[in-house]
Amino acid sequence: MSERAFEHIVVTGGAGFIGANFVRLLRRERPGVRVTNVDLLTYSGNLENLAGLEGDDGYRFVKGDVGDAALMDEVLRDADGVVHMAAESHVDRSIMDSRPFIVSNVLGTQTLLDAARRSPRKPRFLYVSTDEVYGSLPLDKPEELFTEETPLQPNSPYAASKAGGDVLVRAAHHTFGMDCVTTRCSNNFGAYQFPEKVIPLFVTNLIEGKKVPLYGDGKNVRDWLHVEDHCEAILTVLERGAAGEVYNVGGNNERTNLELTHSILAAMGKGEAMIEYVPDRLGHDRRYAIDARKIKRELGWEPTRSAWPGALESTVRWYVEHAEWWQRVRSGAYRAYYEKQYGER
Numbered sequence: 134m135s136e137r138a139f140e141h142i143v144v145t146g147g148a149g150f151i152g153a154n155f156v157r158l159l160r161r162e163r164p165g166v167r168v169t170n171v172d173l174l175t176y177s178g179n180l181e182n183l184a185g186l187e188g189d190d191g192y193r194f195v196k197g198d199v200g201d202a203a204l205m206d207e208v209l210r211d212a213d214g215v216v217h218m219a220a221e222s223h224v225d226r227s228i229m230d231s232r233p234f235i236v237s238n239v240l241g242t243q244t245l246l247d248a249a250r251r252s253p254r255k256p257r258f259l260y261v262s263t264d265e266v267y268g269s270l271p272l273d274k275p276e277e278l279f280t281e282e283t284p285l286q287p288n289s290p291y292a293a294s295k296a297g298g299d300v301l302v303r304a305a306h307h308t309f310g311m312d313c314v315t316t317r318c319s320n321n322f323g324a325y326q327f328p329e330k331v332i333p334l335f336v337t338n339l340i341e342g343k344k345v346p347l348y349g350d351g352k353n354v355r356d357w358l359h360v361e362d363h364c365e366a367i368l369t370v371l372e373r374g375a376a377g378e379v380y381n382v383g384g385n386n387e388r389t390n391l392e393l394t395h396s397i398l399a400a401m402g403k404g405e406a407m408i409e410y411v412p413d414r415l416g417h418d419r420r421y422a423i424d425a426r427k428i429k430r431e432l433g434w435e436p437t438r439s440a441w442p443g444a445l446e447s448t449v450r451w452y453v454e455h456a457e458w459w460q461r462v463r464s465g466a467y468r469a470y471y472e473k474q475y476g477e478r
């Protein structure tokens with residue numbers, strides 16, 4: 134297994150939840166590698182997630198759209214690695230309006246692939262995909278898991294747009310011999326997650342004395358992985374993954390939404406009365422569950438920070454202790470931070 138060393142990695146979507154955690158990991162664990170973060174700063178992009186890196190010579194922020202071909206040519210000119218995670222990421226928003234998902238996740242991915250192909254250094258291209266591309270598993274067959282060979286059967290517009298990017302990456306490798314690798318990860322939790330996703334939404338609602346809206350019967354199952362484990366997996370695949378391969382990433386940590394909600398309530402000293410059952414999400418996938426044996430067997434990665442309930446409890450604590458962060462996110466005030474740091478561009 135050969136290990137690659139990088140000089141300059143471009144991260145897309147680095148101002149989002151996973152991106153910010155990944156940029157921080159790179160600066161901490163690979164201080165010799167220059168990092169350029171390209172992010173459009175949509176509603177979920179927040180430079181406050183990267184506070185403290187402003188004076189860091191090895192880090193550069195570029196505000197931009199991965200769908201802007203000229204800008205991507207410029208940004209990727211001397212990159213030897215690209216970690217592509219810029220995306221519209223929330224299923225409920227994709228149900229309300231799928232267009233931005235197709236624009237960023239499908240067209241944006243192809244634009245970035247084309248720029249990488251034109252780039253003189255022929256950077257390795259890692260696509261951060263999701264287990265949602267596989268569709269849904271039944272609740273009554275717990276032995277069934279998604280493997281890398283499971284057919285792609287996305288069910289939501291979000292999942293379909295991610296699957297679109299996923300197969301475009303496959304095609305770029307097959308047709309042009311590009312050095313591409315793909316990760317497909319389960320649900321993440323941890324610091325800096327936009328409070329529309331279930332864990333930060335529920336925790337921040339409870340802090341504010343509001344109920345938590347549980348969809349349907351609460352029996353849908355997700356496999357929860359701490360974001361820092363995901364980021365370590367991305368770095369592992371970037372440095373050691375085989376070109377053209379897909380690696381599943383999961384926490385082996387399946388919970389029903391009701392179990393998750395009870396754990397959050399317990400961590401916050403709140404009772405069952407705070408649950409409000411609300412109508413189900415349209416097309417709500419029943420169960421996601423990942424078989425992550427390949428990445429363990431071939432690359433030696435396994436989760437170390439996702440153990441339940443400790444990892445959930447420390448995440449809950451992070452939101453309790455960072456009320457200023459999520460209150461600014463919820464009120465929209467975080468957007469002014471960018472203008473203060475970088476001016477109107």
Ligand code: NAD
Nearest residue numbers: 146148149150151173174175177178198199219220222321
């Ligand atoms: P997020 O919404 O917190 O962050 C997305 C970031 O992408 C934001 O900073 C946003 O400004 C940026 N962005 C969006 N469109 C852009 C564009 N056209 N050009 C440049 N930047 C753009 O999402 P996240 O949860 O951090 O997810 C990051 C990636 O990981 C996504 O690709 C998502 O599909 C994937 N993923 C997420 C999870 C999860 O549980 N959150 C699990 C598996 C995979």
Ligand code: TYD
Nearest residue numbers: 224320329330331332346347348353355390
């Ligand atoms: P979410 O965090 O949106 O992630 P994903 O849809 O990508 O898995 O939702 C996680 C689970 O929580 C999903 O089964 C839907 C459920 N959910 C609720 O019950 N209530 C909510 O308000 C939200 C946002 C999600």
